[in-house]
Amino acid sequence: MKTAVIGGGIMGNGIAQLAAMAGDEVALRDVSDEKLDVARAAIEKSLGRFVKKERIDEAGAAEALGRIEFTTSVEAAASGADTLVEAVPEILGLKQEVLGEAVSFAPDTALIGTNTSQLSITSIASALGDAAPRLIGTHFFNPPVMMRLLELVVGLQTAESEIERAREFGVRLGKEVVVCRKDSPGFITSRAYAILRLECLRMLEEGVATAEDIDKALKLGFNFPMGPLELGDMNGLDTYLHALEGLTEAHGDRFAPTVGLKNMVSANRLGRKTGAGFYEYD
Ligand code: NAD
Numbered sequence: 549m550k551t552a553v554i555g556g557g558i559m560g561n562g563i564a565q566l567a568a569m570a571g572d573e574v575a576l577r578d579v580s581d582e583k584l585d586v587a588r589a590a591i592e593k594s595l596g597r598f599v600k601k602e603r604i605d606e607a608g609a610a611e612a613l614g615r616i617e618f619t620t621s622v623e624a625a626a627s628g629a630d631t632l633v634e635a636v637p638e639i640l641g642l643k644q645e646v647l648g649e650a651v652s653f654a655p656d657t658a659l660i661g662t663n664t665s666q667l668s669i670t671s672i673a674s675a676l677g678d679a680a681p682r683l684i685g686t687h688f689f690n691p692p693v694m695m696r697l698l699e700l701v702v703g704l705q706t707a708e709s710e711i712e713r714a715r716e717f718g719v720r721l722g723k724e725v726v727v728c729r730k731d732s733p734g735f736i737t738s739r740a741y742a743i744l745r746l747e748c749l750r751m752l753e754e755g756v757a758t759a760e761d762i763d764k765a766l767k768l769g770f771n772f773p774m775g776p777l778e779l780g781d782m783n784g785l786d787t788y789l790h791a792l793e794g795l796t797e798a799h800g801d802r803f804a805p806t807v808g809l810k811n812m813v814s815a816n817r818l819g820r821k822t823g824a825g826f827y828e829y830d
Contacts (some may be wrong), residue, residue: 552577552629554622554650556587558784559663560635562692565591567631568612568719569604569693575617577625577650584618591616593689594693622646626653633661638790641669644675651679659713661686664782665741665791665797666734668798669703681707684714685728687735690783698723703731731797734791742795742803745776745788753808753827759826762827779824781819789813 551567553560556578564576565586578584578703595609604612619625626632632654636646643662647694650772651660660683685701702711711727718725728735734742748762757765763775781787789810795803812818814827819825 549573549631549827550575550629552625552632552650552654554625554632554634554646555636556583556618556665557635557637558570558690559688560633560693561587561590561691562594563635563663563688564616565594565612565693566827567606569598570721572631573615573617574631575619575625577619580620584620588613588616588618589616594691598693622649623653626650626658629654629658631659631661633663634668634753635663638665638778640666640671643667643672647672647683648675651676658682660684661714661717661718663688664759664764665712666700666738666794668733669701669704670730673703674706676813680705682710684710684716685731685735688723688735691789696724698725698736699728699735699737700725701731701735703727711800716770734795738791739799741776744790745780746774746792746806748815749780749806752790779828781825781829784821785809785818785825786813 549572551572552575552603553564554577556576558574564574568574576587578587591613595613598604599606599609629681634647636642643664647662659681662669662683663686665687669683669685673683676683683703684706687699687701689695689697700711700714710763715725720728751757751762752759759777763777766772766775788803792803792805817824820829
């Protein structure tokens with residue numbers, strides 16, 4: 549099996565690692581060698597953690613890494629792929645362009661997944677012509693190698709056969725799979741969680757409690773493994789802002805981002821990846 553992953557950021561490098569650990573030949577495409585070096589380093593570090601926890605041995609980790617081709621060529625990545633997963637930033641036009649190009653090089657039987665958090669699968673598919681029935685939302689969670697859920701999202705044109713293929717792909721990668729049968733922005737998970745985190749952000753901005761106490765309250769009160777604000781820092785506040793803007797367009801003002809969040813993104817306080825968000829990082 550060959551899996552092509554387009555976009556080697558937080559999600560893409562994790563999905564590539566998962567597929568390699570499942571025994572697939574993987575091609576990971578990003579826009580520059582610098583980006584690919586960062587992706588490779590993240591995968592090496594993560595595999596090292598798996599070795600430390602004795603969930604894989606050294607040889608297995610080296611073999612998994614060896615199965616990943618890091619490339620800037622879309623053609624090299626997509627050629628011969630059984631499954632193609634896109635994980636570029638959450639911008640509709642970009643996803644359409646990237647997938648349109650990748651699909652032109654992939655076999656016309658390839659399953660096509662888009663790792664969007666909340667964009668319409670049907671809108672993304674509108675740029676894919678005859679390949680539209682093969683597109684399905686493959687919403688992995690961060691970090692993909694640890695989180696158990698894969699949320700599949702069915703577009704208006706997605707073929708029933710592809711839902712089953714995507715389910716098999718997810719199970720092969722070790723995931724529990726749920727299916728969002730209606731292509732509704734935010735799907736099941738992002739829609740529910742966005743409202744929860746937005747309310748935490750409003751409380752923070754109103755001075756109701758500190759970030760630490762808001763996170764602690766939700767962790768201990770509801771048994772969440774992480775607080776919504778610290779999770780926001782981990783996922784990237786720019787990604788979160790994009791998500792809220794899209795949800796507002798789809799479902800109305802109850803999802804409108806706060807001024808405070810917009811200011812944080814303008815000030816490049818994007819969370820862990822820039823060293824500061826709701827919290828400070830070394
Ligand atoms: P990211 O910014 O970490 O990574 C995106 C990568 O795509 C970057 O490395 C960038 O260089 C690359 N890229 C941009 N244009 C490209 C192109 N034309 N071809 C190939 N690569 C290109 O973003 P991320 O957090 O990995 O998010 C990717 C997608 O996954 C988004 O749609 C996001 O909404 C979704 N998602 C993110 C999370 C999360 O927690 N971060 C969770 C679930 C889903």
